[in-house]
Amino acid sequence: MDAKTNVHEIPTRRETLKGGSAILGGGLLAGCISESPDAASTEANDTTTPQTTDEQTPYDVTVKPAGNHTFEDVPETYASIPGAWMDIAMGFGIQPTAVAAFDRLPLKYYDALPGVEFDADAVRSLGESAESKYDKEVFYDVDADVHLMDPRMLKKYSGWEDKDLEEIESRIGPILGSLIRFPFGGREPHYTLYEAFEKTAQIFQRQAQYEAWVDLKESFYADIKSRVPVSGDDAPTVAAFNFGFKPESGKFFAANIDAARNDTRSFRMLGVGNAFEGEEYVPFKPIGYEKLLEVDPDYIGTIGYLSYIDDAQFQKTIKAAQNHETLSKLSAVQNGNFVRTGGQYMGPIIDLFSTEALAKQLYPEEYGEWPGSIYDVPEEEQLFDRQRVVEIINGNL
Known part of the structure; x- marks a missing residue:
């Protein structure tokens, strides 16, 4: 036929x-x-x-x-x-x-x-x-x-x-x-x-599996939140960006981490401050160098970079920003404070890895050093039980 x-x-x-x-x-x-x-x-x-x-x-x-x-x-x-x-x-x-x-x-x-x-x-x-x-x-x-x-x-x-x-x-x-x-x-x-x-x-x-996931993530979130060393006005501010962060482009797509959106949930879990608080957000409307200098965030957050690039590539992005005539004036750039999280594909599995990675990047003294790769987190420093996740995924409840 x-x-x-x-x-x-x-x-x-x-x-x-x-x-x-x-x-x-x-x-x-x-x-x-x-x-x-x-x-x-x-x-x-x-x-x-x-x-x-x-x-x-x-x-x-x-x-x-x-x-x-x-x-x-x-x-x-x-x-x-x-x-x-x-x-x-x-x-x-x-x-x-x-x-x-x-x-x-x-x-x-x-x-x-x-x-x-x-x-x-x-x-x-x-x-x-x-x-x-x-x-x-x-x-x-x-x-x-x-x-x-x-x-x-x-x-x-x-x-x-x-x-x-x-x-x-x-x-x-x-x-x-x-x-x-x-x-x-x-x-x-x-x-x-x-x-x-x-x-x-x-x-x-798959309701039984879902309920097992809920139990796991609630325990994980409770542990993460109970250990955040600073909160409220003392929390660091983050300027988070969609669609990559290219220093030479002069165009940066700001993301409202306070909004009820999925791709910024890791930042909300860690209770960071929104560097663009009070600003009007249009997902596909970029900001430029001037606005970045105005807000001068403590950290620059790259949404999706945990998924799409490796640590060597990420370090090149940081180096390019540090060598940039304008971006090098930012506090985050001077201090090397760049963090990366999961992005548009983030479901429950990626969510766990993304939150763990961000916790370690922000507060290594509390959560353990971030080794640069999800594969390299020592077992004794893992913030969620990998084996339990595998059991739930495979239906061994």
């Missing part, structure tokens, strides 16, 4: 199983593209039916702005595009069938957990880069049970129209995801990391 000419004209294997989705009849896309307050409504308005038994009966899951879907069977496969949802699913030991691309996928966190498997050879690429145009036929070929991706971002990256998303939903599988990295269209994210994690637990019926 020629998939290019016939695949849209034949029933898929899921059409006999589908219970329903809010995209049909326009419900999803209304929420997908709307700028109204309802599009950013809170978790309290969700109508999710959680399942707590092994009996597979139809169950509903609502993920805004995507909408509601009724599952007749527990999905086994999924595809994802840039965001936290792959790492969230990996928290249950479920690797994707397909991802946008491998160009920035931070697989090293799984490598740092002996006993956690990620078979990259078994994962398809949906495009040539993380934010590339997608070929709809690849989605048909992958045939994922569910698509863990924000429909707004899928539409943005792919250039598709509403009818294309409707086709994916009706012919292949539901699109259930939400951007939690930072506000979409100026609005706050729909979900915190663990709210999105709970949604994924409901999709894959």
Whole structure:
């Protein structure tokens, strides 16, 4: 059979199983593209039916702005595009069938957990880069049970129209995801990391694993917060930046670490001060040297650099700033106070490593020296139990 000419004209294997989705009849896309307050409504308005038994009966899951879907069977496969949802699913030991691309996928966190498997050879690429145009036929070929991706971002990256998303939903599988990295269209994210994690637990019926994760992270957070040596007005200020930190560029994308956004959560865990407090934030509007000199932060925070570059590359960034005519005037630069954290792909696994790394970079006397790599933290100085994380991921509760 020629998939290019016939695949849209034949029933898929899921059409006999589908219970329903809010995209049909326009419900999803209304929420997908709307700028109204309802599009950013809170978790309290969700109508999710959680399942707590092994009996597979139809169950509903609502993920805004995507909408509601009724599952007749527990999905086994999924595809994802840039965001936290792959790492969230990996928290249950479920690797994707397909991802946008491998160009920035931070697989090293799984490598740092002996006993956690990620078979990259078994994962398809949906495009040539993380934010590339997608070929709809690849989605048909992958045939994922569910698509863990924000429909707004899928539409943005792919250039598709509403009818294309409707086709994916009706012919292949539901699109259930939400951007939690930072506000979409100026609005706050729909979900915190663990709210999105709970949604994924409901999709894959992994509530017991989710509860084990909650116990682990609450213990971890409590320990970290109880040991922070300074707080309030005494806490160091951090100027945190998205999209890298290139000294010669003269353009730096400031991130509001106080906002309810996922990619700055490590800074909030450590209670640092926001160097840009009171400033208006536009995610894709850069600031220049003058503003940096005005706020003169104690630290410069590079969001995502823990995932994307190694320590040698990071030291080159610091050196370049120290040799820069203007940036060398900053207190943070003079003191070599640069820190790096996880970024846009940060789910529950990366979150643990990111918080541990930031704690060690900020307060080595309290949490132990940061060795420069997640692989090199001595076992006696690790701030979370790697083996327990592996057990939960593999379902050994």
